[in-house]
Amino acid sequence: MPEIIGQTYTAVVDRPSGSSHPEYPDLVYPINYGYLPGVMAGDGEEQDVYILNVDQPLREFTGIVCAIIHRIDDCEDKWVMIPQGTEITMEEIQRQTAFQEKYFQTEIII
Numbered sequence: 162m163p164e165i166i167g168q169t170y171t172a173v174v175d176r177p178s179g180s181s182h183p184e185y186p187d188l189v190y191p192i193n194y195g196y197l198p199g200v201m202a203g204d205g206e207e208q209d210v211y212i213l214n215v216d217q218p219l220r221e222f223t224g225i226v227c228a229i230i231h232r233i234d235d236c237e238d239k240w241v242m243i244p245q246g247t248e249i250t251m252e253e254i255q256r257q258t259a260f261q262e263k264y265f266q267t268e269i270i271i
């Protein structure tokens with residue numbers, strides 16, 4: 162997994178910041194959330210990504226993977242992407258992704 166960190170990818174944002182989850186309308190995304198086309202995750206679907214350090218809703222995003230949120234009690238991990246040239250702390254990753262990750266036992270790999 163660590164060889165993924167620092168790599169550049171382009172994500173499709175299917176849940177821009179401010180949008181609601183399609184199955185759980187009370188869950189509003191405070192950050193952009195999407196997937197990486199053609200990159201498969203442990204659940205057999207395309208890899209999900211959180212996009213941090215961006216203040217507006219997006220449709221697409223090219224940036225670097227800065228961390229992996231490993232879900233100990235789930236079959237998939239979430240990748241964290243940020244714009245090239247920016248930085249983020251582990252504490253900030255935890256804070257910004259807690260809206261969804263609070264339901265799982267996780268560890269953040271930086």
